[in-house]
Amino acid sequence: MALVVQKYGGSSVGSPDRLMAVARRLIAAKERGDRVVAVVSAMGDVTDELLAKARAISADPPEREMDMLLATGEQVTIALLAMAIDTLGYQAISLTGAQAGIVSDAVHTKARIQEIRASRMMEALDSGRIVIVAGFQGLTSDGEITTLGRGGSDTTAVAVAAGLGADVCEIYTDVDGVFTADPRVESSARKIDAISYEEMLEMAATGARVLQLRSVEFARNHGVVIHVRSSFNDREGTIVKEADETMEQAIISGVTHDTSEAKVTVRDVPDRPGVAAEVFGRLADANVNVDMIIQNVSEAGTTDISFTTPKDDLVRATKAVREVVEDLGAREWSVDESIAKVSLVGAGMKTHPGVAALMFRSLADAGVNLDMISTSAIRISCVIAADQVDIAVRTLHKAFGLEERSVVAETSPAAPGR
Amino acid sequence: MALVVQKYGGSSVGSPDRLMAVARRLIAAKERGDRVVAVVSAMGDVTDELLAKARAISADPPEREMDMLLATGEQVTIALLAMAIDTLGYQAISLTGAQAGIVSDAVHTKARIQEIRASRMMEALDSGRIVIVAGFQGLTSDGEITTLGRGGSDTTAVAVAAGLGADVCEIYTDVDGVFTADPRVESSARKIDAISYEEMLEMAATGARVLQLRSVEFARNHGVVIHVRSSFNDREGTIVKEADETMEQAIISGVTHDTSEAKVTVRDVPDRPGVAAEVFGRLADANVNVDMIIQNVSEAGTTDISFTTPKDDLVRATKAVREVVEDLGAREWSVDESIAKVSLVGAGMKTHPGVAALMFRSLADAGVNLDMISTSAIRISCVIAADQVDIAVRTLHKAFGLEERSVVAETSPAAPGR
Numbered sequence: 001m002a003l004v005v006q007k008y009g010g011s012s013v014g015s016p017d018r019l020m021a022v023a024r025r026l027i028a029a030k031e032r033g034d035r036v037v038a039v040v041s042a043m044g045d046v047t048d049e050l051l052a053k054a055r056a057i058s059a060d061p062p063e064r065e066m067d068m069l070l071a072t073g074e075q076v077t078i079a080l081l082a083m084a085i086d087t088l089g090y091q092a093i094s095l096t097g098a099q100a101g102i103v104s105d106a107v108h109t110k111a112r113i114q115e116i117r118a119s120r121m122m123e124a125l126d127s128g129r130i131v132i133v134a135g136f137q138g139l140t141s142d143g144e145i146t147t148l149g150r151g152g153s154d155t156t157a158v159a160v161a162a163g164l165g166a167d168v169c170e171i172y173t174d175v176d177g178v179f180t181a182d183p184r185v186e187s188s189a190r191k192i193d194a195i196s197y198e199e200m201l202e203m204a205a206t207g208a209r210v211l212q213l214r215s216v217e218f219a220r221n222h223g224v225v226i227h228v229r230s231s232f233n234d235r236e237g238t239i240v241k242e243a244d245e246t247m248e249q250a251i252i253s254g255v256t257h258d259t260s261e262a263k264v265t266v267r268d269v270p271d272r273p274g275v276a277a278e279v280f281g282r283l284a285d286a287n288v289n290v291d292m293i294i295q296n297v298s299e300a301g302t303t304d305i306s307f308t309t310p311k312d313d314l315v316r317a318t319k320a321v322r323e324v325v326e327d328l329g330a331r332e333w334s335v336d337e338s339i340a341k342v343s344l345v346g347a348g349m350k351t352h353p354g355v356a357a358l359m360f361r362s363l364a365d366a367g368v369n370l371d372m373i374s375t376s377a378i379r380i381s382c383v384i385a386a387d388q389v390d391i392a393v394r395t396l397h398k399a400f401g402l403e404e405r406s407v408v409a410e411t412s413p414a415a416p417g418r
Numbered sequence: 419m420a421l422v423v424q425k426y427g428g429s430s431v432g433s434p435d436r437l438m439a440v441a442r443r444l445i446a447a448k449e450r451g452d453r454v455v456a457v458v459s460a461m462g463d464v465t466d467e468l469l470a471k472a473r474a475i476s477a478d479p480p481e482r483e484m485d486m487l488l489a490t491g492e493q494v495t496i497a498l499l500a501m502a503i504d505t506l507g508y509q510a511i512s513l514t515g516a517q518a519g520i521v522s523d524a525v526h527t528k529a530r531i532q533e534i535r536a537s538r539m540m541e542a543l544d545s546g547r548i549v550i551v552a553g554f555q556g557l558t559s560d561g562e563i564t565t566l567g568r569g570g571s572d573t574t575a576v577a578v579a580a581g582l583g584a585d586v587c588e589i590y591t592d593v594d595g596v597f598t599a600d601p602r603v604e605s606s607a608r609k610i611d612a613i614s615y616e617e618m619l620e621m622a623a624t625g626a627r628v629l630q631l632r633s634v635e636f637a638r639n640h641g642v643v644i645h646v647r648s649s650f651n652d653r654e655g656t657i658v659k660e661a662d663e664t665m666e667q668a669i670i671s672g673v674t675h676d677t678s679e680a681k682v683t684v685r686d687v688p689d690r691p692g693v694a695a696e697v698f699g700r701l702a703d704a705n706v707n708v709d710m711i712i713q714n715v716s717e718a719g720t721t722d723i724s725f726t727t728p729k730d731d732l733v734r735a736t737k738a739v740r741e742v743v744e745d746l747g748a749r750e751w752s753v754d755e756s757i758a759k760v761s762l763v764g765a766g767m768k769t770h771p772g773v774a775a776l777m778f779r780s781l782a783d784a785g786v787n788l789d790m791i792s793t794s795a796i797r798i799s800c801v802i803a804a805d806q807v808d809i810a811v812r813t814l815h816k817a818f819g820l821e822e823r824s825v826v827a828e829t830s831p832a833a834p835g836r
Contacts, residue, residue: 016471016474016475019475020475050494053434053494053498054497054498054501056434057434057437057438057498057501057502057505058501058502058504058505059505060505061501061504061505062500062501062504064511065497065498065500065501065504065512066497068493068496068497068500068512068514069493069494069497069498069501071493072490072493072494072497075486075487075489075490075493076468076471076487076490078486079472079483079484079486079487079490080471080472080475080483080487082480082483082486083472083475083476083479083480083483083487084475084476086476086479086480086483087475087476087477087478087479093482094483094486096486096563098516099561120561143517143538145514
């Protein structure tokens with residue numbers, strides 16, 4: 001008898017019919033003999049509707065009250081899903097984040113889970129019920145309602161799985177799993193059967209949207225096995241877990257891309273110690289997330305500094321840059337919003353030195369110019385022109401043989417490093 | 419510095435504009451130097467929309483889950499009202515029933531408040547905030563969310579006022595106060611400035627819809643002064659409190675009417691001891707509320723029993739009656755849904771014996787036939803034909819001089835008992 005946590009997002013519970021379908025899936029797991037916990041999001045557009053109500057009242061509502069408002073979205077879903085299970089003749093109980101023992105810090109609208117007090121969930125499971133938990137929300141130790149921010153329901157599901165010692169945390173979504181590339185860009189992209197936390201973290205951080213980064217970090221830190229799968233069929237999806245010998249030993253697991261960032265360049269900054277610290281200190285003070293950084297030292301004793309940042313942070317970033325350019329006596333600065341980042345992710349990279357060379361050569365042959373490059377032990381990312389992102393993804397997917405199911409380290413005809 | 423609880427119903431908070439108007443009214447009270455607590459209902463049709471969502475899933479949803487669902491309605495209102503106050507530059511804090519310390523029993527969908535743990539509300543008031551409490555909901559000692567049933571927000575407001583030792587509990591509504599008759603029926607009906615708990619209880623029980631019976635009972639039991647007033651103007655409304663010498667000494671305070679009941683008659687029941695106990699025991703077992711009862715003993719050793727019951731209970735009532743008729747060997751039974759009840763309420767009745775005589779004479783002169791009569795120390799109710807209810811109300815309002823402001827005991831030209 002396994003203990004299974006199943007997480008369903010807003011589109012999976014967006015109508016009475018879909019709620020009934022989710023109820024049937026939970027019951028099927030129960031009928032297989034499992035102990036079953038569901039973690040659910042607000043239905044469909046409910047969160048957007050609540051945000052619109054808040055905006056009709058206030059341009060800048062207090063974050064505590066936003067949490068009070070938004071937490072109702074998931075509470076509606078859990079009640080209706082419990083009713084759906086009841087009409088099908090099974091016993092369920094809905095629990096708010098507070099009731100489920102999801103203890104968070106007090107950072108409203110982006111709280112972090114601190115602890116799961118699982119006793120009430122455990123009691124309900126022991127009494128044979130299917131337990132329905134509201135995702136995305138928690139309660140502080142002072143009794144304040146919080147929300148967890150973007151991707152919060154995934155994180156709730158993983159945290160609940162960790163708190164209950166669940167065998168698996170199934171994340172139901174509208175795709176069949178994690179793919180070697182975005183199937184909308186590369187039609188021959190194939191589903192990955194199993195992937196390590198490290199690789200999944202890199203893929204989530206560089207554009208794979210199927211799992212939120214925070215939930216993967218949480219899963220890695222607590223050893224929770226994630227199963228990403230479709231809510232529309234019964235096929236096996238992608239298992240995310242600690243790397244082991246059962247995993248396919250691909251050098252490259254996937255190609256990701258991201259068009260949500262912009263590039264900012266500051267030119268002719270005096271090249272003296274502490275200049276970079278000054279620039280990025282100001283950006284940090286302005287709460288700007290910085291991704292890639294490049295500094296080119298010129299001959300004339302000045303330097304150019306470029307960095308990428310989410311477009312969402314661009315207003316704050318340009319304000320900070322304008323100030324620092326003036327203070328430093330730099331010549332000028334510019335913003336390029338027409339960039340994309342394409343990344344190769346694969347644990348095999350560590351032991352196969354030719355990956356970068358093949359990546360750069362393939363992109364060059366396809367006429368794709370590289371603007372910036374950054375690497376980690378298991379990832380290489382290149383900034384390119386936004387209008388070349390599709391050709392870059394397809395080129396790399398082909399160059400590394402990702403469309404073939406038999407791409408295995410050392411034996412692949414397309415394996416790099418030779 | 420007074421402590422004031424203000425309660426606003428669904429129509430008063432039904433749109434962003436109305437929420438802002440409520441916020442301004444709360445701020446005005448705060449600016450006058452008062453400590454201010456608001457108790458609010460779900461906005462406009464929100465509760466009906468939630469009920470529709472539940473019905474789309476289940477014909478008979480578990481009551482615990484209904485409470486989980488419905489409690490979100492008020493939670494949305496409190497968050498938005500706190501945002502509205504914030505945008506106007508004042509400090510507010512919203513509290514769910516659980517956070518406000520509204521402890522109830524565990525009878526889902528019609529829970530009763532057991533205790534108010536007021537410390538968190540007090541702390542928020544002490545810090546200078548306007549406190550916004552979700553009406554209609556509570557938390558059991560086991561941490562289960564409950565709702566209080568019909569009129570629950572009025573009861574929450576009175577209970578919060580009692581728990582905080584508030585100086586007054588203001589119930590804001592869409593009329594100017596409690597009237598001597600329903601102004602839609604009798605245009606000369608006048609607002610009552612002050613009325614005793616006992617009279618208000620009788621009026622609420624016999625058709626005055628402005629205050630829910632339970633909230634008046636709670637107010638009487640805890641000595642909470644209620645001020646019923648309009649949310650659309652600043653006029654003084656009706657004060658409900660313990661009878662005292664400052665109150666207008668009217669013999670009759672008002673005429674009420676009620677068309678929500680039906681009459682059930684069982685004919686030719688064997689007239690032996692215990693028959694009435696058998697009939698009404700069955701009805702009680704079937705959870706049927708019985709209002710008025712009349713038993714006519716016939717000459718032939720049989721008896722007719724008639725009673726009135728809310729039309730909402732009629733399906734259960736007829737089922738119980740059908741069974742008991744068979745068991746007792748009664749001849750037949752019938753249901754009349756075309757009845758109305760018209761009542762006179764007044765504390766002065768106790769000391770003025772002519773009230774009943776004038777009531778019956780006035781109705782007879784107006785051609786209104788009386789079907790059933792019941793009385794309490796301060797009320798006389800008559801069942802009449804439904805299509806005569808308007809003429810009956812107008813006749814009694816005029817006969818007891820209620821349209822005149824100067825109707826005072828002993829001196830009124832229309833006073834009965836002479």
